Amino acid sequence: MTPSFTRRGFLKSTAATAMAASVPFAPAAAAPKRGGHFRAGMAAGQTTDTLNPGTWDNSFTVSMAYAVHGYLTEVAADGSLKPLLAESWEAADGAATWHLKIRDGVAYHSGQTVTAEDVVASLNFHRGETSTSAAKPLLAPVVDISIEGGNTVVIKLDAGNADFPFILSDYHMPICKIEGNSIDWKSGDGCGSYVLKNFSPGVSATLERNPNHWKSDIAFFDSIELLTLLDLNARTTAMISGDVDAIDRLDLKTVALLGRKPGVQINSVAGNQHYTFAMNAGMDPFSENHVRMALKHAINREELVEKILFGYGSVGNDHPIGSGQRFFNSELAQTPYDPDKAKWHLSQAGIDGLDISLSAADAAFGGAVDAAVLFQNSAKPAGIQIDAIREPNDGYWSDVWMKKPFTTVYWSGRPTEDQMFSLTYQCGAAWNDGFWCNERFDKLLIKARSELDETKRREMYYEMQTTLNQNGSTVIPMFANFVFANTDKVGHPEQLGSNWDLDGQRWLERWWFV
Template sequence: MFDRKFPTRRSFMRGTAALGLSAMAASHSAGGAFAATPNRGGTLRVAKGDGATTDTLDPATYTGSFMVATSYGVHGFLTGIRPDGDIEPQLAESWEASPDARTWRFTLRRGVTFHDGKPLTPEDVVATIQYHTMEGSKSAVKTLLEDIEKVEADNDVVEFTLSTGNADFPFTFTDYHMPILPSVDGGVDWKSGNGCGPYKLIKLEPGISAKFVRNHDDWDQNRGWFEEVELLSVADPNARTSALVSGEVHATDKLDLKTAGRMGQKPGLTVHSVEGSQHYVFAMSTNTAPFDDPNVRLALKYAIDRQELVDKILFGYGAVGNDHPIGRSQRFFNTDLEQTVYDPERAKFHLKKAGLDSVSVGLTAADAGFPGSVDAATLYQASAAKCGVEIDVTRAANDGYWSDVWMKKPFSAAWWAGRPVEDAMLTTVYASGAAWNDTFWENERFNELLVSARSELDEPKRRDMYFEMQTILNGDGGAVIPVFANFVFATDSKVQTGEQLSAHFNMDGERWMERWSFA
């Protein structure tokens, strides 16, 4: 039996938790009101601070924001996140769940076509899910989808049967790895870039640039305001800033925070600072000595001066972190957890518990890992030296960092934009066996709680479970998460954004391509 209601995100969460009811059907909006009427036309040029020669159009492998923006611009998704954090229907015009949240039925929007004219069908959705979940898949979202026991097409409806209830299931499909791809020959076509989003991909040169033109046949004519979009990969922050100041590009991300304040004072430029769940990480491989000892991990957590990084790396554009990835604005942020602070004596105490008087480790960083990560690693090195911890900092090349360093070196810098719900973040990065478990961490109690919390429909009980998971990560996990960083980017006066900018990812949730226009 299925019930129907039309809640906001907050009432949706309360309703699913208290009643086991998860039904959604709402009118689509363009992603936020504009300060003025958006205008059609023109070519938008954007410089992004990442992008690698190893990038491909395979959505299972997307990492940096260059490909995230490409994914949201070219493809269609079953559901989306509005700037205010509410979930919104996209290719799925409505959905409903059984009272135990184990069975979900998504009704597809009619009249949607891919860029080559092929109609969107439920079979495309089924094939896309199977692509991410098939045996041998290395998809970053395979763990998120592992509870799906069965997915079936029924006319214009796709029905999912889960092994356990999942109150957050519709949010799963907002992930940038989850565009709906055209089915072909028993699989999916990702190589052509054929999507059903607001823009068509004309050319992609990995690590260099991409070019898009407006999809005039888009099902939603209230988005995709530019006629063309050019996306440039520019790793050097000074080059990105110069390109914006000179008018070569209209927007850029990952500003040099040392100069962001002065940049915002320049006529014709606006610096945007959006608080979200983005966090910077020094990831330890817990399957490699000495990081396989939880006391060594704790020593390293007490050996970093978090406030110093907020002041000297973020220049105030952020807040201290507590070695778990849940942001202060999220529903189940653990308000009871003691803040880990810089404490040389406690660091030495844990080294002694590990049977060590001192320890020496290597730390690899590059600005591709997160902006300012090399400077942050050097500050870490200095503070750790007073704790009996010697850190040897290695600067890596930006190009190829995510393929050659991240999850390859035992201690490295990384960043995460966060996820709209706690389960998605924790499952993607910290669940045992997750493709992107960059600390290679396994904790039996954590994994039990993760599964239980996903299906728990009593909100207070669910809250307690997420609180405990954050406590476990803080004390045992392999991620040193010293800071949460605001999303800081800049636009020129020609660009008109919505009145509210999304905190889901950088640059308006990376959906700027569909939401922004020229003034």
């Protein structure tokens, strides 16, 4: 990489543009039709998965949740926000108070009607001192939830939040039946477009279309089978043999060959998905920022995009905000691959060299083990010895991630800057996998959330991205396109969601057999 390299320049010149343009997209049928049994091979799912919404952390549970449960709002394929169980919403008090009108006549699969009381209980499930939910930091600003007029839920925040309705679309926040002082999550009784018939964690899930769902323009398959196929070869073989109708997280080394197979169609969608190397800032040597900066300069980002993503992505700059997002910091200088600069940072930390271990598994992201080896090689000229450890795929998220001091991770991103920062970078957040705290960052996070002036808000989000770039404990070398395959028997809308993989993980509701 040369000193003149910039992220903007790379985004214009990278092969990702040409390669993505050459990928055939499944044509959208003129009109969706109902019928058929759909099978999906998923690169996620583990034996420790449960139906507890506060614990969901992978694409298997997310896609299942969106189909089985109802949510207050939904991020549409174009990135806008759609009403679901919240029929409408209004802000007051400078966006510190929100009134949500709950849709009438929606029923759970068991036949009971969804009530405003269910909504309050479902949101409160993630709040409070005893909550261990990953959504707890997202609802931390909520000071009170009440019911007004029977079907209107009033949510009061400690300060204004212009993006609050987006937060309510988070997959951790389904609306479940109230049960005592909590909710009934164990039964899997949702109000979504599909009924959960069987769930075997780490193996499979079977769903059937809900004939009584309130929306008539979604859920076209009669039934769906989700299969956990963590092994990339097994997933690809299942696609080629016709044992499944779609798979996610393709082998980018062979995606072109797979696309030549009769009946197989490839989709590549640019979004906010990014792959990271998370350092535990609470442990030595990662507690020293000069060590963290040394590692950021010791990674060859262009090489990773070329050899791990095969052009299906772009270079990252150690913060999680995608170039298409509203407050992306386009003025932030790109951190270059510079072994001499890495050595300088080590010298500032008072050390001549570094010997560390990096835990990796392809359960984190396709090619994670290879990425760790490439990181190992690029770091050597800086005097950094990285022991790339291959960890088991099964149990990676429960036994390795946030347990080992240096790990490979993938994030699908979030539709707003506030969500992404609150979930993963706010001090004490359940998924702060860098165990990183920065007082200035947290103050800006709260202030930006309540700022309604777009210019001032942009300045704060710009500074937060700079802080992560210069001080954060996460190396974010690349943003990866969502690349997945389906058979030519599958139809889907021309515009695919980019907030999650597989059409925003709403494929169960949006796709059909042609």
